Amino acid sequence: MPTILGQNQYGKAENRVVKITRDGATHHIKDLNVSVSLSGDMDEVHYSGSNANVLPTDTTKNTVFAFAKEYGIESAEQFGIHLARHFVTSQEPVHRARIRIEEYAWERIETSDANSKFTGADEVKHSFVRKGQEIRTAQVTFDGEKWEVISGVKDLTVLNSTNSEFWGYIKDKYTTLKEAYDRILATDVSGKWRFNWTDDEQKMPNWEKSYEQVRKHLLQAFAETYSLSLQQTLYQMGARIINNRSEIDEVRFSLPNKHHFLVDLEPFGLKNDNEVYFAADRPYGLIEATILRDGCEARIPVDLTNL
Ligand SMILES: O=c1[nH]c(=O)c2[nH]c(=O)[nH]c2[nH]1
Numbered sequence: 001m002p003t004i005l006g007q008n009q010y011g012k013a014e015n016r017v018v019k020i021t022r023d024g025a026t027h028h029i030k031d032l033n034v035s036v037s038l039s040g041d042m043d044e045v046h047y048s049g050s051n052a053n054v055l056p057t058d059t060t061k062n063t064v065f066a067f068a069k070e071y072g073i074e075s076a077e078q079f080g081i082h083l084a085r086h087f088v089t090s091q092e093p094v095h096r097a098r099i100r101i102e103e104y105a106w107e108r109i110e111t112s113d114a115n116s117k118f119t120g121a122d123e124v125k126h127s128f129v130r131k132g133q134e135i136r137t138a139q140v141t142f143d144g145e146k147w148e149v150i151s152g153v154k155d156l157t158v159l160n161s162t163n164s165e166f167w168g169y170i171k172d173k174y175t176t177l178k179e180a181y182d183r184i185l186a187t188d189v190s191g192k193w194r195f196n197w198t199d200d201e202q203k204m205p206n207w208e209k210s211y212e213q214v215r216k217h218l219l220q221a222f223a224e225t226y227s228l229s230l231q232q233t234l235y236q237m238g239a240r241i242i243n244n245r246s247e248i249d250e251v252r253f254s255l256p257n258k259h260h261f262l263v264d265l266e267p268f269g270l271k272n273d274n275e276v277y278f279a280a281d282r283p284y285g286l287i288e289a290t291i292l293r294d295g296c297e298a299r300i301p302v303d304l305t306n307l
Pocket of ligand 1: 177228229230231257285
C-alpha cells in the first residue's frame with residue numbers, strides 16, 4: 001500500500017447543552033458547549049469503509065444530552081470525566097476520548113424595588129444575564145448647532161428559565177410549532193436609545209449614570225415580565241426605560257429569539273421534565289421595534305446594524 005493512515009479522531013463537536021435545575025422557585029443553570037473526540041481502532045473505517053468499530057457521532061451527541069439528565073452537570077470537569085470514561089470503558093475499539101468543554105457563566109438579575117416588595121426577594125430566581133460580554137456603543141452627531149446622542153448596548157445575553165409562554169398564534173398548513181406554556185426565553189439584547197439633549201451644556205445628562213440605569217431597567221423589565229411573546233417583553237423593556245429616564249425619548253431593540261428546544265430523551269428511557277435543552281444558534285426569530293415617548297419623533301434607524 002503506497003499510503004498509510006496517520007493520527008485520526010472523530011466525534012460530534014459543539015453540542016450546546018443547557019441544563020436547568022429547578023429547586024422550587026429557584027432555578028440553576030448550566031450552559032455548556034461540549035465537543036467529543038474519539039480515537040482507537042479506526043483503521044478499517046478509513047481503509048475499507050467498514051463501520052464495525054464506529055460509534056456514530058450522532059450517538060456521542062445523544063450521550064451528552066442524556067448524561068446531562070442522568071448525572072446532572074456538577075462542573076464542566078466532572079461532566080467531561082463521566083463522558084470520557086463512558087466512551088472508553090463501554091466501547092472496546094475506543095481507546096481514547098477527549099472531551100472539550102466551554103462553559104458560559106450566568107449571574108442572576110437583581111430585581112426592582114417594586115418587584116422585591118412584591119416577592120420579598122432581591123433577585124429573580126429564574127432570570128439570568130450572561131457574564132462579561134456586553135458591548136456599550138455611542139454615536140454622537142453635531143451640525144454646528146445641535147447635538148444628537150444615541151447610546152446603545154449589544155451582545156447582552158439574558159435568559160428566563162420560566163414565565164414565558166407562546167400560544168394562540170396563526171396556524172396555517174405550514175405551521176408545525178407546538179404551543180408552549182412554559183418555555184425558556186433567551187436573547188442577545190441589541191438596543192439603541194436616543195437622548196433628548198440637543199444643546200444646553202448646563203443640562204447635559206450624566207452619560208455614565210444614564211447607561212447604568214438604562215441597563216438596569218431593561219434587565220429588570222426582562223426579568224419581571226411574565227412573557228406571552230418576545231414582542232411583549234421587548235415593549236416592556238423599552239417602556240420601562242422611557243418611563244424611568246426622562247433624558248431618553250426613543251428606544252429601539254433588535255432581539256434574536258434564541259431558541260432552546262427540549263431534547264427528546266424518551267428513546268433512552270429518560271424523562272425530560274423541562275430540564276435538558278438544545279440551545280440552537282440558527283435560524284432564530286428576530287424581533288425588532290421602536291418604543292417612543294408619546295409625541296416624539298422616531299429617528300433611530302430601523303436597521304440597527306447601520307449604526
Ligand atoms: O415570542 C415569540 N414571538 C414570535 O413571533 C414567535 N414565532 C415563533 O415561532 N416563536 C415565537 N416566539
